Amino acid sequence: MNLVFLGPPGAGKGTIANKAKEILSIPHISTGDLFRSAIKNETELGKKVKTILASGELVPDSVTIDMVIERFMESDTQKGCILDGFPRTIFQADELSKIRKIDHVINFELDTSSVVKRLSGRRVCKSTGKTYHTIYNPPKIEGIDDETGEPLIQREDDKEEAILNRLKVYEEQTAPLIAYYEKLGLLRNIDASVAPELVLQELLSLLSK
Ligand code: ADP
Ligand code: AMP
Numbered sequence: 273m274n275l276v277f278l279g280p281p282g283a284g285k286g287t288i289a290n291k292a293k294e295i296l297s298i299p300h301i302s303t304g305d306l307f308r309s310a311i312k313n314e315t316e317l318g319k320k321v322k323t324i325l326a327s328g329e330l331v332p333d334s335v336t337i338d339m340v341i342e343r344f345m346e347s348d349t350q351k352g353c354i355l356d357g358f359p360r361t362i363f364q365a366d367e368l369s370k371i372r373k374i375d376h377v378i379n380f381e382l383d384t385s386s387v388v389k390r391l392s393g394r395r396v397c398k399s400t401g402k403t404y405h406t407i408y409n410p411p412k413i414e415g416i417d418d419e420t421g422e423p424l425i426q427r428e429d430d431k432e433e434a435i436l437n438r439l440k441v442y443e444e445q446t447a448p449l450i451a452y453y454e455k456l457g458l459l460r461n462i463d464a465s466v467a468p469e470l471v472l473q474e475l476l477s478l479l480s481k
Contacts, residue, residue, distance in 0.1 A: 279380030
C-alpha cells in the first residue's frame with residue numbers, strides 16, 4: 273500500500289507516520305528527513321540544499337524527484353510506503369503518478385494557530401531525528417533525548433521567520449494538491465487537532481474501510 277501524507281508543516285505527519293509504519297509494515301519516507309540527513313553528512317546534495325531548508329523554501333522539483341526515485345530503488349519500498357512531505361507541488365504529484373500507484377492521500381487538517389504552536393515547540397534529536405514537543409510531548413528530562421541522552425535542538429526552520437515563510441509556501445505551492453487529489457478520488461481528510469493516538473486510530477479505521 274502506498275500512502276501520501278499531506279498537510280501543513282507541523283500537522284503531525286511525521287509523528288503519525290512513525291507509529292503507522294510499524295503497524296502497516298511499510299517504510300516511512302520523509303523527504304525532509306532525507307534532506308536533513310544529506311546536510312548532516314555534508315554530501316553534495318546536502319551542500320546544495322542547506323540554505324534552502326533553513327529559509328523554508330522548497331528544494332527544486334528535479335532535485336527532490338531524483339532523490340525520491342533513488343529511494344524507491346531500495347527493496348524495502350516494494351510493498352509500499354508512507355510518503356511524508358512528498359509530493360509538495362503539482363509537478364511532483366504528476367511525476368509521482370508515473371512511478372507509483374497511490375492508494376490513499378491522507379490530508380492532515382489543522383488550523384494555522386495550532387500549526388504555529390506545534391512548530392515553535394518542536395524539538396528534535398539531531399542524531400536520530402526523534403521528535404518531541406516542549407508541551408505536548410516533552411522528553412523525560414527537559415532538553416534531553418530520552419534514548420541517546422543528547423541535547424535536543426530546535427530546527428533552523430522552526431524559528432519564527434522561517435515558520436511564517438513555510439506556511440506561505442505551503443498555501444501557495446502545496447495546498448493546491450488537496451483539490452488535485454480530491455478530483456482523483458484519493459483524498460481522505462483527517463482531524464489532526466486531537467491527540468496522536470486518536471489521529472492514528474482515525475487513520476487506521478479509514479484504511480480498514
Ligand atoms: P510534521 O511532520 O507534519 O511537520 P510533526 O510530526 O513533526 O509534524 O509534529 C510537529 C510537532 O507537533 C512536534 O513537536 C510533535 O511532537 C507535535 N505533535 C504531533 N502530533 C501532535 C498531536 N496530535 N497533538 C499535539 N502535538 C502533536
Ligand atoms: P519537512 O521536514 O517535510 O518540513 O521539510 C523540511 C524542508 O525540506 C522543506 O521546508 C523544504 O525546504 C524541503 N523539502 C521537503 N520535502 C520537499 C519536497 N517534496 N519538495 C521540495 N522541498 C522539500
